[in-house]
Amino acid sequence: MVMEVAEVRTPGIGVAHNLRAVKVVVHREALRFLDDRSRMISTLIQPVLWLFVLGTGFGTLVQGAIPGIDYRTFIYPGMISMTVMTTAMFSAGSIVWDREYGFLREMLVAPVSRGAIVTGKCLGGAMVATLQGVVVLALAGLVGVPYDPVLMVSLLLMMFLTAFTVTAFGVLVAAKMKGITAFFAIVQMVMMPMLFLSGAMFPLANLPAWLHILTTINPLTYAVDPLRQSVFSHLDLPAEVSAVLNPGVQWAGWQVPVALELGLVAVTGLILLMAAVARFRKGD
Numbered sequence: 001m002v003m004e005v006a007e008v009r010t011p012g013i014g015v016a017h018n019l020r021a022v023k024v025v026v027h028r029e030a031l032r033f034l035d036d037r038s039r040m041i042s043t044l045i046q047p048v049l050w051l052f053v054l055g056t057g058f059g060t061l062v063q064g065a066i067p068g069i070d071y072r073t074f075i076y077p078g079m080i081s082m083t084v085m086t087t088a089m090f091s092a093g094s095i096v097w098d099r100e101y102g103f104l105r106e107m108l109v110a111p112v113s114r115g116a117i118v119t120g121k122c123l124g125g126a127m128v129a130t131l132q133g134v135v136v137l138a139l140a141g142l143v144g145v146p147y148d149p150v151l152m153v154s155l156l157l158m159m160f161l162t163a164f165t166v167t168a169f170g171v172l173v174a175a176k177m178k179g180i181t182a183f184f185a186i187v188q189m190v191m192m193p194m195l196f197l198s199g200a201m202f203p204l205a206n207l208p209a210w211l212h213i214l215t216t217i218n219p220l221t222y223a224v225d226p227l228r229q230s231v232f233s234h235l236d237l238p239a240e241v242s243a244v245l246n247p248g249v250q251w252a253g254w255q256v257p258v259a260l261e262l263g264l265v266a267v268t269g270l271i272l273l274m275a276a277v278a279r280f281r282k283g284d
Contacts, residue, residue: 021112025120026127029091033128044135046086047079051136051143068241072143077227078200080136080159081220085195087132088163089187091125092170096180114280118171122273125167126160133159144235151234155227161262162223165269166191172272175279198224205247216249219268222261225249229258 033040051072059071137155141147170187177183197211198220207215215221225248232246249256 018113018116021116022120022123025117026124029094029121029124029128032094033091033131040132044083044132047083047136048139050082051075051079051139055143068237069235069245070144073145073231073235074203074228074245075201076140076143076145077231078195078198078224080133080155080227081162081198081200081224082195083136084129084133084159084163085166085191085220087129088125088166089170089184089191091128092121092167092174093180093183093187095121095171095174096177096183099178100180115277118273118277118280121171122164122167122269122276125170126164129163129167130156130160133163145231146234148234151230154230158223158226158230158262161265161269165219165223165265165272168269168272168276172276172279175276194218194220197221199228200224203245203247204249205244216251219265221249222256222264225256226258226261 055072055075134156137152140152145151173186174183177186197214197218199215204212204215204221204225228246229248232242237245247255248258249261
């Protein structure tokens with residue numbers, strides 16, 4: 001008598017299967033963020049302090065140099081970037097915690113592509129960081145930025161793009177990290193200089209040559225400048241004031257269009273995403 005052997009079928013790893021995996025990872029990131037209220041509060045304290053405490057203090061010193069505008073209005077786009085960057089890095093850093101508790105290994109052995117897991121992580125981090133940035137958007141009226149619907153929507157889209165790129169960078173760094181302390185040490189060493197050299201705190205006009213070069217080659221500059229361009233386009237300021245405070249990014253005297261700046265941020269994010277996927281495919 002011949003015994004029949006039941007056929008065992010494994011689910012195919014197709015596009016729909018990977019899309020479901022991306023959705024699951026994004027959902028997990030959202031739940032983790034909403035359940036961690038201390039993280040929500042801590043990532044907001046720094047930009048709020050910079051905006052209202054430091055911004056008010058510095059504003060008293062520079063109010064004569066920038067007539068017609070509050071210094072807090074000027075640094076508002078930079079504070080949006082800081083909020084998004086901080087939250088995105090926390091999301092990327094959770095990979096290190098997942099590795100320590102063994103959850104990352106369980107995800108990597110699941111019957112889905114590692115590219116789907118990394119993509120879901122980046123999209124989830126971008127979504128969470130954008131939601132956190134909404135709180136800073138709600139403070140716009142307190143610093144002289146109008147609640148214009150077109151402005152708010154454009155800022156949201158730029159925030160998401162920036163958050164995706166920053167999260168992809170954080171995931172790339174966290175791919176082989178064994179400890180959370182080392183991860184945040186490297187992130188702080190890289191991201192804080194990038195933030196200060198992005199024009200978030202000072203205008204990009206009339207800079208010394210060496211500082212102009214550093215701001216030009218800084219990828220974060222091309223995320224902060226479109227935010228400021230959008231904000232200033234909805235402010236009623238004299239042309240000479242806008243020329244000083246919002247000159248845009250220039251390459252050898254040629255002003256870089258906002259569309260090109262956003263394109264550079266998007267391309268950088270995709271390159272970082274592909275690099276992160278490649279690192280995860282090499283094994284954990």
